[in-house]
Amino acid sequence: MKHGSLVLEKKEYVYIKSLLNVSEHTEEGKVQTSLDKFAEELKSAKILDEEEMLDDVVRLNTVVTITSGDDWKKTIQIVKPTEKDLKNNKISILTPIGIALFGYALNDVVHWDLPGGRKEVEILKVTQKEGEESFSTLI
Helix, strand or coil: CCCCCCEEEHHHHHHHHHHHHHHCCCCCHHHHHHHHHHHHHHCCCEEECHHHCCCCECCCCCEEEEECCCCCEEEEEEECHHHCEHHHCEEECCCHHHHHHCCCECCCEEEEEECCEEEEEEEEEEECCCCCCCHHHCC
């Protein structure tokens, strides 16, 4: 892990914690397992103010290119659950892959239980969406 632990912006951290509290009673199976693992990782996360945030960290609205070895390579955007749009590769933070990537950084290799089984996913590219309001201004 490039930065030693997950790195989250303070307002996104509060938002994610509230999502986890609600999801605790609504999700099932592998999604709940992923949520539980993520909640545990949050306990040791670095929480930073917006102006301190690192550009290479996956956060809400980040466009990220990932690969799983030779199996596949995909570019997705991590979004709030209400903004998911699979046709446009907008993936909810509450999906197993959204949870797996959130707070990790460029070149990190993430081991996570995904619907297809345990996968090793490498983060190849991280792009913060310019020109869009940052998440922290929307709260």
